[in-house]
Amino acid sequence: MIRVLLADDEHLIRGALAALLALEDDLVVVAEAASGPEALAMAAAHRPDVAVLDLQMPGADGVAVAARLRTDLPECTTMIVTGHGRPGHLKRALSSGVRGFLPKTVSAQRLAEIIRTVHSGVRYIDPELAADAISAGDSPLTARETELLELAADGAPISEIAERAALAQGTVRNYLSSAAAKLNAENRHTAVRLARERGWL
Numbered sequence: 001m002i003r004v005l006l007a008d009d010e011h012l013i014r015g016a017l018a019a020l021l022a023l024e025d026d027l028v029v030v031a032e033a034a035s036g037p038e039a040l041a042m043a044a045a046h047r048p049d050v051a052v053l054d055l056q057m058p059g060a061d062g063v064a065v066a067a068r069l070r071t072d073l074p075e076c077t078t079m080i081v082t083g084h085g086r087p088g089h090l091k092r093a094l095s096s097g098v099r100g101f102l103p104k105t106v107s108a109q110r111l112a113e114i115i116r117t118v119h120s121g122v123r124y125i126d127p128e129l130a131a132d133a134i135s136a137g138d139s140p141l142t143a144r145e146t147e148l149l150e151l152a153a154d155g156a157p158i159s160e161i162a163e164r165a166a167l168a169q170g171t172v173r174n175y176l177s178s179a180a181a182k183l184n185a186e187n188r189h190t191a192v193r194l195a196r197e198r199g200w201l
Contacts, residue, residue: 002119003030005048007039007065008081009057013104017052020108027112036060043073050119052111055082055089063089067096077118081111088146088200090125090133100124132199139200145179148172150201153192 004021006029008014018029031042036059043051051069053062060068066078079100080093093101099118103126106114114124139146151161158176162169176188185191195201 001028002026002050002115003028003046003048004115005029005031005033005039005043005046005051005076007033007036007042007051007057007062008054009034010054017108017111021112021115024112027115034058036062036065039065040068040072043069043076047073048076050115051076051078052115053078053080055080055093063092063096063098066093066098070097079114079118079124081106088139088195090129094125101129102126103129137198139195139198140182141179141195141200145175145182146195146201148175149179149188149192149195152176152188153196153201155189 004027006014006018008017011034014032014034018032021027021029030048031046033039033042034057036057038059039051039053039057051065053065055062062080066080069076069078077099078097079102080098081102081104082089083104090101100114100123102114102124117124141149148161148165151164158169158172162172165172176191180186180188180191183191183194185194192201
């Protein structure tokens with residue numbers, strides 16, 4: 001039996017997936033989680049073979065959870081399901097050791113097949129998401145510039161971004177100015193939009 005952890009903050013989707021996967025003879029859903037921290041706690045308690053993680057969850061996103069699991073529970077294979085698979089997300093996921101990356105539009109039967117695939121040691125990347133990532137090209141932004149643009153994405157003021165990133169306000173301004181210059185954007189808000197369009201956020 002392949003022991004599966006399902007993590008998705010949308011209760012209806014998670015419940016439906018759990019019910020459908022339960023129909024498979026060789027899969028058993030051993031735990032469900034609605035947030036990043038809960039996914040980590042459930043993984044530690046139930047030690048699943050495969051963790052199916054929603055990309056966007058409260059507390060910590062699927063990629064951050066996958067990165068932690070690679071350290072804390074290396075025998076657990078991770079895969080990401082997403083409703084918005086931007087190329088930047090795919091690249092982050094792969095660098096965090098994720099073995100599967102697929103859209104939420106796949107059928108439950110196909111999801112079951114992909115769970116078996118990644119559990120057997122084979123990587124599965126949705127072909128369309130992979131093609132988008134290749135065409136987006138490499139980001140000119142540093143990891144820190146990307147992080148700060150993401151923190152700026154909801155329109156937070158510099159003071160709040162600085163606090164969340166544990167940096168001085170002047171340092172945050174410098175990083176955001178550098179990111180905007182690299183993207184030929186007149187301000188950080190335009191830089192966020194351009195980086196998203198190109199799949200770098």
